[in-house]
Amino acid sequence: MPAKIAYLGPAGTFSEEAVLLYDNTAQRIPFPSFSAVAAAVESGMADEGIVAIENSIEGSVTDTLDMLIHDSPLRIKNELILPISQYLLVKKGTSSSEIKIIFSHPQALAQCRRFLERCFPKAQMVAALSTVAAVEEMLSCTSPSAAIAPGRAAVIYGTDILASGIQDQKSNVTRFVVLSVKDHAPTGHDKTSLCFSFSDDRAGLLFGVLTELAKYNVNLCKIESRPTKENLGRYIFLLDIDGHREDAIIAEILTRIEAQTSLFKVFGSYPRYQQK
Amino acid sequence: MPAKIAYLGPAGTFSEEAVLLYDNTAQRIPFPSFSAVAAAVESGMADEGIVAIENSIEGSVTDTLDMLIHDSPLRIKNELILPISQYLLVKKGTSSSEIKIIFSHPQALAQCRRFLERCFPKAQMVAALSTVAAVEEMLSCTSPSAAIAPGRAAVIYGTDILASGIQDQKSNVTRFVVLSVKDHAPTGHDKTSLCFSFSDDRAGLLFGVLTELAKYNVNLCKIESRPTKENLGRYIFLLDIDGHREDAIIAEILTRIEAQTSLFKVFGSYPRYQQK
Numbered sequence: 001m002p003a004k005i006a007y008l009g010p011a012g013t014f015s016e017e018a019v020l021l022y023d024n025t026a027q028r029i030p031f032p033s034f035s036a037v038a039a040a041v042e043s044g045m046a047d048e049g050i051v052a053i054e055n056s057i058e059g060s061v062t063d064t065l066d067m068l069i070h071d072s073p074l075r076i077k078n079e080l081i082l083p084i085s086q087y088l089l090v091k092k093g094t095s096s097s098e099i100k101i102i103f104s105h106p107q108a109l110a111q112c113r114r115f116l117e118r119c120f121p122k123a124q125m126v127a128a129l130s131t132v133a134a135v136e137e138m139l140s141c142t143s144p145s146a147a148i149a150p151g152r153a154a155v156i157y158g159t160d161i162l163a164s165g166i167q168d169q170k171s172n173v174t175r176f177v178v179l180s181v182k183d184h185a186p187t188g189h190d191k192t193s194l195c196f197s198f199s200d201d202r203a204g205l206l207f208g209v210l211t212e213l214a215k216y217n218v219n220l221c222k223i224e225s226r227p228t229k230e231n232l233g234r235y236i237f238l239l240d241i242d243g244h245r246e247d248a249i250i251a252e253i254l255t256r257i258e259a260q261t262s263l264f265k266v267f268g269s270y271p272r273y274q275q276k
Numbered sequence: 277m278p279a280k281i282a283y284l285g286p287a288g289t290f291s292e293e294a295v296l297l298y299d300n301t302a303q304r305i306p307f308p309s310f311s312a313v314a315a316a317v318e319s320g321m322a323d324e325g326i327v328a329i330e331n332s333i334e335g336s337v338t339d340t341l342d343m344l345i346h347d348s349p350l351r352i353k354n355e356l357i358l359p360i361s362q363y364l365l366v367k368k369g370t371s372s373s374e375i376k377i378i379f380s381h382p383q384a385l386a387q388c389r390r391f392l393e394r395c396f397p398k399a400q401m402v403a404a405l406s407t408v409a410a411v412e413e414m415l416s417c418t419s420p421s422a423a424i425a426p427g428r429a430a431v432i433y434g435t436d437i438l439a440s441g442i443q444d445q446k447s448n449v450t451r452f453v454v455l456s457v458k459d460h461a462p463t464g465h466d467k468t469s470l471c472f473s474f475s476d477d478r479a480g481l482l483f484g485v486l487t488e489l490a491k492y493n494v495n496l497c498k499i500e501s502r503p504t505k506e507n508l509g510r511y512i513f514l515l516d517i518d519g520h521r522e523d524a525i526i527a528e529i530l531t532r533i534e535a536q537t538s539l540f541k542v543f544g545s546y547p548r549y550q551q552k
Binding site: 054055056057058059062081105106125127128129169171173175206207210211213214220221222223224225226227229230231232233235237 | 330331332333334335338357381382401403404405445447449451482483486487489490496497498499500501502503505506507508509511513
């Protein structure tokens, strides 16, 4: 039986492309928010959920980090890396010289600003609630128009593709994580993601935690801070480190870190992504 | 002569409220982007520029961080902290029971989701390119409608305020920084902001830098990472530390950090914000 995988819908988003990259035989179930994806996995409606966690240009997807910190008991079971490319979609037969209006989410419009200024200096930009909503608005618009959306949306909505790779930054990839009730068994080339904070407000306490990693020569792949949402200047720190939480040295380090911190949560251990 | 201060316009944004908090006698000059605010100060069109850098719920304003890292020679001369409150604005005389449509930027709609679900479960949410554009769309809409925007927009556009403080998270503040050609002279209660990266991709090198701070017992107020925009997994680190770059100890530490890093940039030293 194919796995049931929840993702941030609707169909046609980069999240759906990530599910296809991870398991193209899975049954893909779209949900309207990150927290709904998590709830679907927690309740058994889906076996796994896939959410974006980091983009090479924009940085962290803070909604995902905040959900892992505050709201969900799910573990990270895997990671994958998807190249991101924006497309200009039109109704079948529309030519570029006719286009009067371009629909997209404000963030996608911003990502393609240089392309739009050069190629469509006179077109009107219209905000939509998502890139997929933009395709629907384009299809129902009576003036000649276009939408900026992922390539997958062209397949689903049967549109023409007028231009591809139109984002200003060409090397653009997004890292997704696979959420599940359990994380991954050790494979020998793993990463562990965790977060912690301190009851005292000196962020300098962070140094004590990093000392534990340095003592055992464990590599820190990523460090990030998020607001506690209580007071400005109080942070939760998120680390990705090399190794699996069941490895003897990592287990010892995690125990020592937990002893120095107030909030402490291991999001999971999982194999480092290998390009297919 | 009043100072000329550039900010992210149009008039009616939280950025304009921040300028009023900083200097209510200044001549306020709106610009359409963070980079335009910086360009206005660099070219002398404005004496100073004010941009948001961090919110207590959302975290860092990454556009501002990336501009400081990559694009602007300007220094941080001051910081200030503004309470953030969203308002529901309507045309004069509109009552809440009539409202069919609510306009705002997708982020503001998301920030007020619980309020909207409870009080306007049947209203249609319509995306706008900014909160101020939402007010303009509301004013020209023929159906009874409302817009979510800062309180300042009600003053400027002469609307009624139906509800205030409608964001889901009540304790919400944004930290702004004042950009100028020079930073601030030492006052005795200062902070210094800087960034650096390593030519090697082991983020573990960060430990060496933090060791310099720990050795001299200098407090780290904030640590943040941003993508280099070249490869996923390569980061630029941003630190806020206590002390002024002209203090002897801080000057020594900065020299030592510069010797260990490839990219190295001090954004400036400035007085820690004191509530007025």
